[in-house]
Amino acid sequence: MIALPRTNSTAGRVFEHRFLQYRRTFRSSIFSSFLSPALFLTAMGLGLGSYVSTSAVQSLGGVSYLAFLAPGLLAATAMQSASFEATFPIIGGLVWNRIFHAMYATPISPRDIALGNLAWIAARLTFISTVFTLIIILFGAAESPLVVLAIPAAVLTGMAFAAPIAAFSATQRTPDRFSNIFRFGITPLFLFSGTFFPLSSLPTFLQPLAWLTPLYHGVALTRGLSLGTIVDDPGFALVHLIALIGFIAVGIWALLRTMERRLVRG
């Protein structure tokens, strides 16, 4: 058993609750955190990558397909985990077991519930991204020691999804619309935000659209760090970073409002 971390902050106590829940499933969850990136990198990076021609490799910036793909998958995995954590557990606490209402009957405020849950998601993403990055290094797919900074970049990418999606989840009474988020949001982004192929392969009119999605900025950062190319254009990297922080800031602002409104309403 892992001891319960303790904190004097009220939002921290919400985090403790998520941790206590997680203790039940952490063994299987740790296993899949290692297994899933290893499987993906083997199948897509090594398997599929062996069919990517040398001429194509030139357009990837002269690196192997595996080295190109791995940091993109890191960012995309953070997005997927974050989106899951920001949907079902939020509606669960509000509707299914109503735990958030139980918390609100104590000195915990809606703001604490919002921030405590986001902190938990950030902690989960840190763990998942660290494991993923270790696997990238083990596969020899990292071209630069800067790859360790891809961990916080991936966490920011995930949070850029988690905060606004959690804000939406806090307005829902059923999970019916969540499948739309995944079907029309997360899955297309996963496929078309530069994870599997450079954005320049897309029709020109679609390329500006990618700028509006957090995953594009996240992939640009994690890839720049893993390949080391980020040092060539630090200004661009800063723009990506600011974009991610912008999504997070707007998402937190929205979540504080929707969570408060929802819990006060009852």
Added chain:
Amino acid sequence: MSDTPAMPLIRARGLTKRFGTFTAVDSVDFDVERGESFGFLGPNGAGKTSTMRMIGAVSPITAGTLQVMGMDPATQGPLIRARLGVVPQQDTLDAELTVRENLVIYGRYFGMALAEIGRRADELLEFAQLSERAGDQVEPLSGGMKRRLTIARSLINEPELLLLDEPTTGLDPQARHLLWDRLYRLKQRGVTLVLTTHYMDEAEQLCDRLVVMDKARIVAEGSPRELIERYSTREVAELRFAPGVAEGLDGRLDGIAQRVEHLPDRVLLYADDGEAAASAVHQRGLKPETVLVRRSSLEDVFLRLTGRSLIE
């Protein structure tokens, strides 16, 4: 501002809650004294839960004034909630955790130290008769056990004031009696209880004083005994007639009782001597299929005050 002994634990004046154009609570006044057991009795939708949520400092008041333990819920919500115990209408237990873990994490919400929570949790499991289930998951527990766990959980911070929103709704009679016994013990220990209910027997069992709510307003206030004396008679004779007979009774029961109430399924004769009223019915040649003479209850008070029964 702190509460002085002379001050009621809860004081509401002109307390109002509106949701858009809908008025859930319409300018109600009441005081709850320290150590008493106070009830809100009324049908669903009367405004009981909205009142409780305002007292619990989770729902802002729309108009009027409200003080809870001398504090203002609008500005001192977390401080008030730190000294409250709340038993909500719907269970809010974490089914993924064990019985004991539910108590422990709840204690943490109040910022209590784990050692203190541990001691308190053991006492409360004993009190709620759940010690044997401490390590079990919550999900398979019976409705009564979940309710007792919710009450145990609400006591983790040793609250001065316990708010119970329909504590026994949906439980079988045995589970209800066990729960009432536990609540009675709390009352004896000096915990102030405020509860809502639409069960007369619950209000009569548990409340020193109660207000009857109907359509967002308080329509009467007093102890169960006082209310019955004021709005009803000592006894009631309930008559059931064969189908169609009751409709043709016009005037034939006049003068037998102080008041006659025609319900869809039965006729109620309000009289201080129910047996005498029932035999008078027979003397007039009427043949009810069944006759039941009972003492007046809060149900009769509610019927008198609103013209409707409590549970529709």
